[in-house]
Each structure stands twice: as C-alpha cells, then as structure tokens.
Amino acid sequence: MDTESLLKAYYDNYDEDGRLASKHGTPEFLTTVRYVEKYLKENDSIIEIGAGTGRYSHYFARKGYRVDAVELIEHNIEVFKSKTVESENITVVKGNALDLSHINDNTYEITLLLGPMYHLFTEEDKKKALSEAIRITKRGGIIFVAYCGNDATIVQFCFEKGMIKNEPYKSLVNPVTFKAASSPKELFELYRKEDIDSLMKDFPVKRLHYVGADMYTNYMRDCVDSMDDELFKTYLNYHFSVCEREDMVGISHHILDIFQKE
Numbered sequence: 001m002d003t004e005s006l007l008k009a010y011y012d013n014y015d016e017d018g019r020l021a022s023k024h025g026t027p028e029f030l031t032t033v034r035y036v037e038k039y040l041k042e043n044d045s046i047i048e049i050g051a052g053t054g055r056y057s058h059y060f061a062r063k064g065y066r067v068d069a070v071e072l073i074e075h076n077i078e079v080f081k082s083k084t085v086e087s088e089n090i091t092v093v094k095g096n097a098l099d100l101s102h103i104n105d106n107t108y109e110i111t112l113l114l115g116p117m118y119h120l121f122t123e124e125d126k127k128k129a130l131s132e133a134i135r136i137t138k139r140g141g142i143i144f145v146a147y148c149g150n151d152a153t154i155v156q157f158c159f160e161k162g163m164i165k166n167e168p169y170k171s172l173v174n175p176v177t178f179k180a181a182s183s184p185k186e187l188f189e190l191y192r193k194e195d196i197d198s199l200m201k202d203f204p205v206k207r208l209h210y211v212g213a214d215m216y217t218n219y220m221r222d223c224v225d226s227m228d229d230e231l232f233k234t235y236l237n238y239h240f241s242v243c244e245r246e247d248m249v250g251i252s253h254h255i256l257d258i259f260q261k262e
Helices: 003-011 016-021 026-039 055-061 074-082 123-135 150-160 193-200 217-226 229-242
Strands: 045-049 066-071 090-094 108-113 137-149 205-212 254-261
Touching (some): 003 074, 026 055, 026 108, 026 205, 026 229, 026 254, 045 055, 045 123, 055 066, 066 074, 074 090, 108 123, 123 137, 123 193, 137 150, 193 254, 217 229
Parallel strands (some): 045 108, 066 090, 108 137
Antiparallel strands (some): 137 254, 205 254
C-alpha cells in the first residue's frame, strides 16, 4: 500500500477537528494561533498546506483573512467544504505539499505547513516540502512548520505503555540514542531539534521561534480535561510561559518551527 493510501485509511477514520477542539487539544491549537496572530497584518493572505479538515483555515477566514488551502486526502476536503460558511474568503484544492507548481512564487505573507512533515520519510521529500512552502511565501513572510517530537513518543508509548519490549517498537528504536525510525507503515515521522536544524540549514530563512505546541499536555490528558475553567486558564498561562524554553521544548509531542523568508 502506498503512502497516500495509508494516510487515506488513517484520516478517513480520525477526528482531527475533535482532537484540537478537546480541552487537551486546545493548548496546541491556541499556541499555533497565538504565534500566527503575532505576525498577521491587516490584508495579509494565508495559505495552509496540508490543511486537514480546516480547523486553522476556517478560524482565520472567519477573522476576515483570505485563506487558500491545499489538502491531499479527499475525505478531509469534503469535511473542510462542509464547514465553509458564506462569509469566508476561502478556497481548498486537492494537492500535494511536494508539488505546489500551480502556485506562483512569492504569493503569501503567511504560510502554514502544519501536517505534511508528519508524513514524509526521506530527506529529499522533507526538503522539497519545505522548499515549496518557502518558494510560495513572499520575501519577509512568515512560515510555520509543525513536527512530531521524537522523545514524547519514546516516553509515552515506549515506556508509559511498555511497548519498547514489543515489535515493531523494539526494532524501530535505537537502543543507544533512543531515536525512533519511521516508515510509511508507521505513518508518523519523528524529529529532534538537530533533525530540524539539519533540514533547515541551507534555506534562506531566519528562525524566529522554536515552540513546544503542547508541551506536557498530552502526558496529562485526563487531568487537563477535568480542569475547571479557572485552573485551565492558569494552566494555559503556564504553558505559554514555558513553551519556548530551550530546556523543555524537546519533550513536546508537537513542535512548531517559525521562520522568516529572507
């Protein structure tokens, strides 16, 4: 089965909107929105590459921004369109993050690449997706790229769930470095900061922020979901205060790399 078919099988049965809308999914969503809004200016145009069912695209379109979206999976596109309201200035087309040739160079002020890097497994494909996102962004524009963190998976799945003792985890995890290997069969590629730095080193960009989008939240889902509004608000304040701390970001399940095209 090819990568697209594997992804289709996964996302046809996965509620990504529900995850981000849950209380434990809210820190990731709000963190991403918080940093995008830090750089958004009036009349900026936004593209979301790998938009999924459109949680971010619709949010910004309903704030009055023009948003174009590209998504690979037909099921996600159908859900995306079903959520579109008449007032939104928004489009969605089927497309692949590796080939955005239908989009001109230097088109958007804000580019969101919040899903594709999860599912690319060769350095060539990863750099192609990054290159395409950078190409279509205007000079001085801001690109937001999301990654799945390696060590969150090691801690939560390999040790908390004890799966390091079993295949396929036993074979996939390096017993010395505890870096996990991935393939399309595992669906998700996992990263450490040195992996991301290596991918980015030759691109004409300047890093602005390196952020743990959810930090400790996924380790304490039940606790977060049971918080009353006052405690949850305080937890969010804590999360925002530590989400860029260099000594802590590596434990996050989702990492947000934010950079400017020079």
